[in-house]
Amino acid sequence: MLTYEPDETIAHRLDPRSKLAVQIGFAATALAHTSPRALIALTVVAGVVLAATRVPPLETLYAYRFALVILAIAPLVAAATLGPPWIDVERGTTSARASYRVLLILLVSAAYVRSTPVRHSRAAIQRTIPGKPGQVLGVGVALVFRFLPVLRGDLQTIREAMAARLGTERNAAERIHLVGVLALTRAFDRADRLSLALQARCFAWNPTLPPLSFSRADLPAFGVAVALLLSAFV
Amino acid sequence: METHRESVDPVADDVIKSFARAAVLAALLGATAFVSIPIPFSPVPVTLQTLFVFLAGLYLGPVWGTVSILLYLAAGAIGLPVFSGMTGGLGVLVGETGGYLWAYAIAAGVVGLIVHRGRELRDPAEEPLPILVGSLVVATLLIYAIGTGYMAWLLELELGEAIAVGVLPFIPGGVFKLVAAIAIVKSKRITQIR
Known part of the structure; x- marks a missing residue:
């Protein structure tokens, strides 16, 4: 699974905000261009980003395997035509080039995921988005991070309990209903206890955040981000 | 020694309750990324x-329902493994399934608007069946339309081709989930925030 890993790479030392900027710039220009020359240039940039973050390429591709299935099927579907000549190579290659840039965007975002701990991303969100929306998003993301394993455990328990009572023999609609109602009841119970705890601790709109600071290394990263963003309009 | 002075800006009680539910529901949405249920006559299992x-739309209303989905999207964007296949990253949000994900936020908002018709939360179990079914059908159509439209544009597919890849395999599952959502609401086992 793709997740943050502590390391000593350049990307790990960068401020999360400059890494986000690079990703957005890369995605913008990749969405704007599909010519072969642009794809070569994008591949080189993506390669540099992956090397700078020491992302293992094969593991990352495996993590995105479900997305890759659609990316692989799309050109085949585009190429297939009803009636002669049955296969339209040109439409297939157009779609294949479009799919390939999506793969590059996924790989570049994997570099961010590997090099940025959640608390840094959270601080970046809260410092970049002003006012209460930023606070809601930042605190909310931190809570999602905290509750994700808990709720996954809940779901696992529900499914095991259902399987033990031969729930797996029931029809699909009943199973979806059961899992849904039990998971939501438990989740809202947890949420209500959480809100009580937040009230008891005087939950405020202006909590103290971990410090973030731009360093000298962020300057070139921002330069790259701006260059990528501008290249979307070329 | 320098001291830092800042007044505390506490969050109102009713906002805390809705916010906590929205955040936990976002986490639940992420936790379901690893649950799939096989259904008859379809190659694609239901998530x-x-x-x-x-x-989210039915119980949290238009505002907090949308916030809940946005929290889910933000958590995925910064790399938590909450998207299908337990992936994360900003790339997924602009990738081929990105349209569906963004459409979730709109869909939750639309369901909330139709069912609650304002910021005051109602109990969805009290709503007449046609309104509930109608809101969910509209939401489903929105998700398919936005998601498939974006996929067709991104992968340079014709609309018919995109529908074959992105809609047809999911229709049986969609019907099951719609029925299950109504059944959950009508079972009255979930209490609304007071």
């Missing part, structure tokens, strides 16, 4: 994500 998108 429960759209079910909880519906429930």
Whole structure:
């Protein structure tokens, strides 16, 4: 699974905000261009980003395997035509080039995921988005991070309990209903206890955040981000 | 020694309650990424994500339902493994399934608007069946339309081809989830925030 890993790479030392900027710039220009020359240039940039973050390429591709299935099927579907000549190579290659840039965007975002701990991303969100929306998003993301394993455990328990009572023999609609109602009841119970705890601790709109600071290394990263963003309009 | 002075800006009680539910529901949406239920006559197993998108609109209303989905998207964007296949990253949000994900936020908002018709939360179990079904059908159509439209544009597919890849395999699951959402609401086992 793709997740943050502590390391000593350049990307790990960068401020999360400059890494986000690079990703957005890369995605913008990749969405704007599909010519072969642009794809070569994008591949080189993506390669540099992956090397700078020491992302293992094969593991990352495996993590995105479900997305890759659609990316692989799309050109085949585009190429297939009803009636002669049955296969339209040109439409297939157009779609294949479009799919390939999506793969590059996924790989570049994997570099961010590997090099940025959640608390840094959270601080970046809260410092970049002003006012209460930023606070809601930042605190909310931190809570999602905290509750994700808990709720996954809940779901696992529900499914095991259902399987033990031969729930797996029931029809699909009943199973979806059961899992849904039990998971939501438990989740809202947890949420209500959480809100009580937040009230008891005087939950405020202006909590103290971990410090973030731009360093000298962020300057070139921002330069790259701006260059990528501008290249979307070329 | 320098001291830092800042007044505390406490959050109102009713906002805390809605916010906590929105955040936990976002986490639940992420947790369902690893649950899949096989259904008859379809090669694609059902994941429960759209079910909880519906429930976000039904129980949290237009504002906090949308916030809940946005929290889910933000958590995925910074790399938590909450998207299908337990992936994360900003790339997924602009990738081929990105349209569906963004449409979730709109869909939850629309369900909330139709069912609650304002910021005051109602109990969805008290609503007449046609309104509930109508809101969920509209939400489902929105998700398919936006998601498939974006996929067709991104992968340079014709609309018919995109529908074959992105809609047809999911229709049986969609019907099951719609029925399940209504059944959950009508079972009255979930209490609304007071």
